[in-house]
Amino acid sequence: MTNVLYDVPGPKARRLSLILSIIGGALILGGLIAIFIFLSQPRINAGGVAQPGIFDASRWDILGDLALYRTIWRGLSATLQMAGVAAVLAMVVGILLSMARTAMTAAIRIPAIVLIEFLRGMPVLLMMFFVLLVFSTGQFWAGVGALAVYNGAVIGEALRSGIASLPKGQRESGLAVGLTPLQTRFSIEYPQAFRQMLPIIIAQLVVLLKDTSLAFILGYQELLNVVLKQGPTTFGATYLFTLFFVVWAVYLTVNMALSWIARLVARRTASGRGGAKTRRIEKVIAQLGGAGIAGASETRAGKDNDAGHTP
Amino acid sequence: MDAIIENFPKFIDAFLVTLRLLVVSGIGALIIGTLVAALRISPVPALRGFATVYTEILRNTPLTLVLFFCAFVLPQLGVRFDFTTAATIGLTLYTSPFVAEAVRSGVNGVSVGQAEAARAIGLGFGQTLSLVILPQALRMVIPPLINVLIALTKNTSVAAGFSVFELVAVSRQVIQFNGNATVAILLAVAVFYLVITVPLGQAANYLERRVMARR
Numbered sequence: 001m002t003n004v005l006y007d008v009p010g011p012k013a014r015r016l017s018l019i020l021s022i023i024g025g026a027l028i029l030g031g032l033i034a035i036f037i038f039l040s041q042p043r044i045n046a047g048g049v050a051q052p053g054i055f056d057a058s059r060w061d062i063l064g065d066l067a068l069y070r071t072i073w074r075g076l077s078a079t080l081q082m083a084g085v086a087a088v089l090a091m092v093v094g095i096l097l098s099m100a101r102t103a104m105t106a107a108i109r110i111p112a113i114v115l116i117e118f119l120r121g122m123p124v125l126l127m128m129f130f131v132l133l134v135f136s137t138g139q140f141w142a143g144v145g146a147l148a149v150y151n152g153a154v155i156g157e158a159l160r161s162g163i164a165s166l167p168k169g170q171r172e173s174g175l176a177v178g179l180t181p182l183q184t185r186f187s188i189e190y191p192q193a194f195r196q197m198l199p200i201i202i203a204q205l206v207v208l209l210k211d212t213s214l215a216f217i218l219g220y221q222e223l224l225n226v227v228l229k230q231g232p233t234t235f236g237a238t239y240l241f242t243l244f245f246v247v248w249a250v251y252l253t254v255n256m257a258l259s260w261i262a263r264l265v266a267r268r269t270a271s272g273r274g275g276a277k278t279r280r281i282e283k284v285i286a287q288l289g290g291a292g293i294a295g296a297s298e299t300r301a302g303k304d305n306d307a308g309h310t311p
Numbered sequence: 312m313d314a315i316i317e318n319f320p321k322f323i324d325a326f327l328v329t330l331r332l333l334v335v336s337g338i339g340a341l342i343i344g345t346l347v348a349a350l351r352i353s354p355v356p357a358l359r360g361f362a363t364v365y366t367e368i369l370r371n372t373p374l375t376l377v378l379f380f381c382a383f384v385l386p387q388l389g390v391r392f393d394f395t396t397a398a399t400i401g402l403t404l405y406t407s408p409f410v411a412e413a414v415r416s417g418v419n420g421v422s423v424g425q426a427e428a429a430r431a432i433g434l435g436f437g438q439t440l441s442l443v444i445l446p447q448a449l450r451m452v453i454p455p456l457i458n459v460l461i462a463l464t465k466n467t468s469v470a471a472g473f474s475v476f477e478l479v480a481v482s483r484q485v486i487q488f489n490g491n492a493t494v495a496i497l498l499a500v501a502v503f504y505l506v507i508t509v510p511l512g513q514a515a516n517y518l519e520r521r522v523m524a525r526r
Contacts, residue, residue, distance in 0.1 A: 017354055025357035039388065054388075121461070121508040122501055123468035126479055133486065133493045206371070213373035217472035224375055244384050248376060255371035 051238060059242050062235050068246070071234070075226035076250060082140060082222065083209045086147035090208065091201075093152025098159035099185070119153035125214050132218055143215035151208045158200045162193030199266035206258045210251070223247060314489035315499045325481035326503050332399055332467040332477060333507065337460055339403035344410025351415055354436070366408040374469050377401045382473040398470035402463065409459045417452030418444060450522050457515035464507045478503055 009017065040053035052058055062068050100112035119127075127146035131137055137145065166189060174184030194201075216225040224247060231243040315322070350362035369377070381401040382394055392400075421444050429443040471480035482500040486493050 017356075020355040021357040024355055024361070028357065028361050117509075117512070118501075118505070121465070121505050121512065123465040123479065123504060125468045125471060126482075126497065126500060126504070129479065129483065130494075130497045133497070210371075210373040213375035214469065214472075216375055217469070224373070224379065228376075228379060240387055241384060244376075244380060248372060251373055251376060252368065252371050256367070259367075259371060 054241050059238055062239055062242060063246075065235075068235065071227055071231065072223070072246065072250060075221070075223035076254075078220070078226070079209075079212050079222040080254075082143050082147070082212045082215060082220070083205075086144045086151065086212070087205050087208055089144065089148035090151035090155055090204075093148055094155030094159055094201075095190075097152060097156030098163070101156060101160050102163060102185075104181070116153045116156060119149055120157065122150065124150050124211050125217060128214060128218055139215060139218045139220035142218060143212060143220055147208055147211055150211075151204055154204055154207075155201055158197045158204070159190070159193050162197040163189050165196065166192055199262045202258060202262035202265060206255050206262070209255060209258065213251075223250060312492070312495060314485065314492040314496060318485045318489075321481055321485065322478070322499065322503065325476060325478045328395070328475065329464075329467050329477040329503070330507070332395070332402060332470060332475070333460070333464050336399045336402035336406060336467075337463055339399070340406035340410050340459075340463065341456070343403065343407035345414055347407060347411035348414035348418075351411060352418055362411070366411055369404060369408045370412070372405070374401070374405045374466055375472065377405045378469060378473050394474040395470075398467075398473055398475045402466060402470070405466070406459065406463050409462070410456065413455040413459055414448075414452050417448040417455065420451050421447045454515045454519040454522065457511050457518070461508050461511050461515075464504065464511070468504075 036055075040055045042051060042053050042056075097112060097116055100108050101116060103109045103112070124146050127150055128142050131145040132139065132142035135142075135145075163185075170188055170192065171184055174188040175181065179187065212222055213224045215222055216229065219225070228240075228243050228247050232240045235243070347362045347365055350358040351366065353359055353362075378398060378401040381397040381404075385391075385397070425443055425447065426439055429439040434442065467477060468479045470477055471483070474480075476484075478500050482496050486496055489496065
């Protein structure tokens with residue numbers, strides 16, 4: 001097991017690495033302690049009233065309050081509801097767009113290209129406002145509509161590049177055994193493209209979940225709105241920092257779970273195909289300090305991915 | 312149409328605000344992101360761990376939450392600045408891990424044979440990285456970096472929710488007085504975004520094709 005980038009470190013290199021590690025660790029720890037001390041100082045609020053530091057127990061006692069958890073659950077379920085409906089619709093939109101995008105007739109293909117490029121270039125928030133104001137759908141469907149269309153365009157592009165990266169023989173042999181072009185697409189090309197692009201699609205779902213928080217700006221009663229915007233009025237303004245942490249922790253937990261699944265899927269699909277080559281790539285990635293391969297990068301990851309897979 | 316022409320100066324002002332958010336936080340994110348990427352591939356475990364945690368945490372936090380922190384939570388802690396600065400800081404922080412990931416995946420994207428060949432002719436770790444891997448990685452990194460900037464352009468719109476009068480916020484304001492021209496106004500704003508994102512996207516595609524051809 002020799003490394004590719006450097007020799008197995010000898011005693012000197014190991015010592016140097018250890019020293020740097022200790023110095024770096026001390027710097028990081030020092031920074032964290034400085035932040036901790038800054039936060040734990042009592043502060044004077046705008047009204048001139050002294051308030052306890054951030055780590056004072058009186059700021060955290062709502063964590064034992066059942067009402068808080070009910071509020072969190074109300075917000076989280078609204079968030080998940082929006083994300084779930086939008087995710088399903090986004091998959092549908094993505095498949096439809098990728099079909100239009102790879103259509104034989106230019107009359108379908110070219111408008112689809114223009115449409116996808118247009119949708120991908122739009123801020124999701126602007127699209128939410130568009131749906132809200134033009135179709136007057138109410139906040140929930142405005143959020144769902146914008147998220148579905150935007151992420152659908154991204155997923156459609158990923159599926160298309162997945163199809164494009166398949167060996168030509170797949171389609172040709174499908175047609176040769178007498179399947180119609182549509183059958184070939186659905187029973188031969190899509191299953192492979194889908195499998196190859198699954199990590200990217202899941203990563204896009206994380207993006208979708210994060211973007212549901214934009215609906216807060218529309219006034220939709222989701223996690224951020226319910227806990228962080230209205231929480232301080234229900235529970236008291238001193239809890240703002242605590243509530244922020246709670247919301248942050250919830251988002252991190254849900255998103256990281258999804259990201260972790262994306263990475264797991266990436267590794268499984270990679271090792272299923274590449275064999276020795278993939279293992280070698282993974283080794284270098286591990287050496288360079290990385291964990292996952294394609295699992296995470298948000299934009300245009302499709303192209304990077306198919307570059308990695310073509311022989 | 313009248314509503315757009317009437318309010319054109321307003322839109323131009325808003326466009327400049329968007330552009331300033333983009334440029335300032337773009338530069339900030341490029342600097343921080345590159346530093347984090349450097350930490351992330353360094354041979355020192357403590358730095359690598361820190362960079363990994365930084366990337367993972369920020370990347371999994373919604374932008375809205377980051378901006379909320381900068382605009383409403385930091386002032387509570389005694390750190391005060393105006394909303395535009397808060398939005399700029401938030402956008403910088405949020406974008407930096409994506410820059411870091413783009414840079415890192417560029418380094419990872421250089422084929423293993425390159426590193427092996429460099430090692431085989433006797434180059435050390437520093438030499439391999441600076442003479443062989445990084446020059447190639449840099450070329451591969453530029454297209455994904457442009458894509459990060461495109462995402463940032465779109466993300467500046469979130470600042471609308473935090474009292475920054477950029478394109479989306481101004482369009483909302485204008486719509487309040489011109490309810491009959493809603494579609495036209497929103498499409499006009501869309502065009503302003505496309506003015507930024509389309510050229511960037513074209514540049515990314517062009518560079519990507521060139522990089523592919525060279526390899």
